[in-house]
Amino acid sequence: MRKTTIAGAALGLLLATTSLAQAETLKFLTWQLTEDTYGPWWEAVIAKFEEAHPGDTVEATQIARQDFADTMMTQFAGGSPPDIVHLASFEYQPFAANGWLEDLGPWIDKAGLDLDGWAGQNLCTWEGSTRCINLQYFAYIMGVNTALLEEAGLEIPTGWDEFVAAARALTKDTDGDGITDVYGTGLHLASGNNYINDMLNFVLDAGGSWTTPEGKPAFDTPEMVAAIDHWATLIREGLVPADTTGGDARQLFVEGKVAMRIENPGLAGVIETSASEEMKPNLKLVPSPFDPPVGGASAVITMPSEIPDERKQKVWDFIAIATSPEMQELFSEVVGAPAPRPGSVTDAVLASTPEYGLVVEAMEKAAAAGVDRVPVGLETHYNELASIVREEIQRMIIENRTAEDTAATLQERVSALQ
Amino acid sequence: MSELSQPRTDLAPVRRSSGLFGIDLASPRHASKLGYLLLAPAALLILAILVYPMLLAIDISFHDVKFATLSFGASEYTLANYQKLFSSPDFWKAIGVTAQLLVVVTSISMAVGMGTALLVNQQFRGRSFARMLIALPWAIPEVVAVVTWVWILDASFGVFNWLLIKAGLVGGPVSWFSQPGTAFSAVTMVMVWKGYPFISIMILAGLQSIPEEYYQAAKVDGANVFQRFFWITIPCIAPVLGVTLILTILWVFRDFSIIYVLTGGGPVGATETLAIMTYEEAFNFFRMGYASAIGVVTLLICAIISAFLVKKTSHAIY
Numbered sequence: 202m203r204k205t206t207i208a209g210a211a212l213g214l215l216l217a218t219t220s221l222a223q224a225e226t227l228k229f230l231t232w233q234l235t236e237d238t239y240g241p242w243w244e245a246v247i248a249k250f251e252e253a254h255p256g257d258t259v260e261a262t263q264i265a266r267q268d269f270a271d272t273m274m275t276q277f278a279g280g281s282p283p284d285i286v287h288l289a290s291f292e293y294q295p296f297a298a299n300g301w302l303e304d305l306g307p308w309i310d311k312a313g314l315d316l317d318g319w320a321g322q323n324l325c326t327w328e329g330s331t332r333c334i335n336l337q338y339f340a341y342i343m344g345v346n347t348a349l350l351e352e353a354g355l356e357i358p359t360g361w362d363e364f365v366a367a368a369r370a371l372t373k374d375t376d377g378d379g380i381t382d383v384y385g386t387g388l389h390l391a392s393g394n395n396y397i398n399d400m401l402n403f404v405l406d407a408g409g410s411w412t413t414p415e416g417k418p419a420f421d422t423p424e425m426v427a428a429i430d431h432w433a434t435l436i437r438e439g440l441v442p443a444d445t446t447g448g449d450a451r452q453l454f455v456e457g458k459v460a461m462r463i464e465n466p467g468l469a470g471v472i473e474t475s476a477s478e479e480m481k482p483n484l485k486l487v488p489s490p491f492d493p494p495v496g497g498a499s500a501v502i503t504m505p506s507e508i509p510d511e512r513k514q515k516v517w518d519f520i521a522i523a524t525s526p527e528m529q530e531l532f533s534e535v536v537g538a539p540a541p542r543p544g545s546v547t548d549a550v551l552a553s554t555p556e557y558g559l560v561v562e563a564m565e566k567a568a569a570a571g572v573d574r575v576p577v578g579l580e581t582h583y584n585e586l587a588s589i590v591r592e593e594i595q596r597m598i599i600e601n602r603t604a605e606d607t608a609a610t611l612q613e614r615v616s617a618l619q
Numbered sequence: 620m621s622e623l624s625q626p627r628t629d630l631a632p633v634r635r636s637s638g639l640f641g642i643d644l645a646s647p648r649h650a651s652k653l654g655y656l657l658l659a660p661a662a663l664l665i666l667a668i669l670v671y672p673m674l675l676a677i678d679i680s681f682h683d684v685k686f687a688t689l690s691f692g693a694s695e696y697t698l699a700n701y702q703k704l705f706s707s708p709d710f711w712k713a714i715g716v717t718a719q720l721l722v723v724v725t726s727i728s729m730a731v732g733m734g735t736a737l738l739v740n741q742q743f744r745g746r747s748f749a750r751m752l753i754a755l756p757w758a759i760p761e762v763v764a765v766v767t768w769v770w771i772l773d774a775s776f777g778v779f780n781w782l783l784i785k786a787g788l789v790g791g792p793v794s795w796f797s798q799p800g801t802a803f804s805a806v807t808m809v810m811v812w813k814g815y816p817f818i819s820i821m822i823l824a825g826l827q828s829i830p831e832e833y834y835q836a837a838k839v840d841g842a843n844v845f846q847r848f849f850w851i852t853i854p855c856i857a858p859v860l861g862v863t864l865i866l867t868i869l870w871v872f873r874d875f876s877i878i879y880v881l882t883g884g885g886p887v888g889a890t891e892t893l894a895i896m897t898y899e900e901a902f903n904f905f906r907m908g909y910a911s912a913i914g915v916v917t918l919l920i921c922a923i924i925s926a927f928l929v930k931k932t933s934h935a936i937y
Contacts, residue, residue: 278686443796582904592887596887598797
């Protein structure tokens with residue numbers, strides 16, 4: 202009897218130990234967990250995964266966006282990367298180049314995941330293999346203050362000439378104290394790669410591109426010279442607040458101090474949460490005046506190459522849930538922007554807000570033109586490209602250089618990067 | 620024969636502790652060993668958190684790597700990073716900016732710190748409140764303070780420009796972070812604002828340790844206020860001044876957050892110090908080998924300056 206009890210206890214202990222050994226905690230770092238839109242979606246994906254894997258948990262940690270790349274790099278370099286790798290689409294390339302990201306091709310084939318027509322997915326191909334799955338693709342739209350436009354007797358601009366004319370008319374010192382109170386538009390003029398994201402509006406509209414389709418720098422073309430000139434005109438003429446970040450420009454827009462702001466679709470959410478009740482009726486979203494609009498992948502999901510195979514299987518299960526039709530539809534519904542999986546925007550979601558159709562239309566237009574913010578051939582130099590472009594434009598303004606000179610200098614400096 | 624005067628031959632022999640590894644640490648012969656033993660945990664901790672990363676950084680600086688890993692000598696050793704560094708105009712510009720900032724910020728901070736310390740060392744009503752006000756910038760977390768300064772100095776809606784325009788000192792808003800000169804001035808102003816309280820507190824502590832009799836004797840001898848300052852105050856606080864100067868120089872040298880939040884090193888590199896350049900290369904451009912080389916050069920410069928100043932100030936003291 203005693204022997205049986207001991208044997209039973211030992212078996213119980215063994216089973217419990219085995220069960221504990223199988224139960225795993227997957228580490229997941231993201232900058233979106235506390236965001237009003239993305240946060241609930243990630244929580245739904247995690248809940249679905251934990252429901253399908255009893256005993257397993259996902260330990261999600263919020264990291265500030267500005268610290269995210271540093272944190273991920275430190276974790277990978279230290280040999281303890283998170284299991285579920287979430288990265289911005291413009292920063293995954295150095296990780297892939299270093300061999301830290303798994304080739305997802307075999308996993309995709311095994312699961313039968315069809316990525317045909319998946320928006321922005323071409324960006325995830327690194328040296329012939331698929332290193333990530335794109336989770337977001339969006340295109341820029343424009344926010345306008347209709348009250349200011351009406352007051353100035355202006356129509357909504359639909360091209361560069363109308364845009365700059367409107368910006369000139371809308372920039373005003375309303376109380377005559379020598380300080381401009383309302384600016385025509387707002388740009389990201391601080392450091393960081395949003396500088397070239399904002400500038401890309403003008404580059405694409407002028408028919409230019411950072412690089413050729415073969416990946417060679419294309420700064421010294423007449424189109425790029427025109428784009429640089431347009432960008433510098435807004436700064437030189439004081440039609441934009443100086444030294445602002447994109448976030449500052451967006452905030453000034455919802456406060457009525459910037460009349461037009463070309464942005465990603467997240468602007469709709471900011472108007473909803475940050476604009477005053479008096480201001481809201483004046484703020485309207487319209488198509489970008491620039492053609493084609495800036496578009497691009499925004500965030501990707503993948504897994505590290507150096508984790509055990511059984512752990513990789515669980516991470517893949519998580520990725521499969523995130524990319525499933527159910528979760529992609531949920532994404533389109535709660536995030537307020539289309540998910541990359543084709544057909545993820547249902548009619549009900551499309552009709553949910555007046556802006557949704559506008560966002561989908563912009564996304565389709567950008568995707569059709571093959572637009573992406575990350576330049577071909579300079580994927581691993583994206584941050585440095587932004588730094589060089591900003592520095593040379595600043596030099597152009599400070600030293601009163603011409604757009605041609607600046608374009609030539611940029612061509613030389615960017616070519617040296619390669 | 621009393622009990623006390625009895626011979627003690629019958630007492631048991633004193634048992635001496637065998638100690639650690641048979642060494643009697645209580646014995647005067649081994650007293651120094653006990654000292655080393657007690658210091659060992661702290662010394663090992665310092666080795667782990669200071670020396671190991673430093674060695675790692677030096678090792679990485681001799682490898683041409685973009686992303687560094689924790690394995691020493693994983694790839695071939697090379698001097699490429701140092702060759703590139705010393706032939707880079709950006710590096711020499713960063714050295715120049717760092718040196719300018721060092722001279723300007725340190726001298727203004729020392730002057731302001733000395734002035735405020737002398738002020739609050741006097742007897743007057745509200746002295747405690749004045750001391751608290753002087754120390755306030757030091758107590759505010761650096762990034763919080765600098766973000767506030769970014770708003771204050773904002774070209775379009777900042778209160779500083781508004782005040783300057785209202786006072787008639789400028790004709791229109793100044794874009795503080797768009798021009799090299801104004802950006803350097805803005806960085807200098809915020810660094811001085813953040814740095815002088817520490818100097819002031821240190822000097823105040825030094826001033827309070829000067830015996831009053833020295834001043835009384837000097838007055839009796841007819842010394843005026845300047846003579847008392849230069850012949851009593853300065854020599855007496857020279858040790859404090861020396862240490863404060865070294866700490867201030869090292870702080871200016873390695874400060875990152877003030878410059879990065881204010882200007883990010885711009886415009887056109889006008890405020891890019893070695894600290895900013897190191898961060899940019901490591902975490903923005905992902906060139907860890909090159910960034911480590913900048914870090915090692917910075918470390919060497921700091922060590923040389925510190926050694927020189929320590930030697931100088933120790934001569935001044937003794």
